[in-house]
Amino acid sequence: MTTKKRIYNITELQKLQALATKCKQDVTLTSEDGTVVVDAKSFIGLFALDFTKPVLVISDSADFHRAIERIGDTVE
Numbered sequence: 001m002t003t004k005k006r007i008y009n010i011t012e013l014q015k016l017q018a019l020a021t022k023c024k025q026d027v028t029l030t031s032e033d034g035t036v037v038v039d040a041k042s043f044i045g046l047f048a049l050d051f052t053k054p055v056l057v058i059s060d061s062a063d064f065h066r067a068i069e070r071i072g073d074t075v076e
Contacts, residue, residue, distance in 0.1 A: 003057045003065050004032075004075040012072045013051065017043050019068060025061040032056060 007013050020027040020040035027040035029049060038045040040057070049055055054075045057068065 001059060001062060001065055003068065004054050005057050005068070005072045006054045006075050007051045007072040013046060014043075015071050016040065016057070016068055017046060019064060019071075020059075023059060023061050023064045025059050025064065027057065027059040027061075027064060030056045030058065 005016075007016065017040060023041075028037060029040045029046065030037045031049060032054060036048050036050075038048050040046065040059075057065070059065065
């Protein structure tokens with residue numbers, strides 16, 4: 001499953017990362033063009049992404065995607 005999210009601040013990023021670390025499945029964040037791919041459980045790795053643009057959140061966990069619904073904005 002993939003959700004396109006717009007993350008606006010470090011607090012939102014921390015919440016997303018904390019939920020990712022609790023998720024049993026892998027959680028990956030990628031740039032829209034796929035050139036940057038990071039493990040969402042790695043806080044340092046997240047800084048490789050440009051959060052001035054939407055990112056793709058990829059995980060097989062439907063529960064994780066529900067948990068992040070209120071973090072940032074979901075972009076269609």
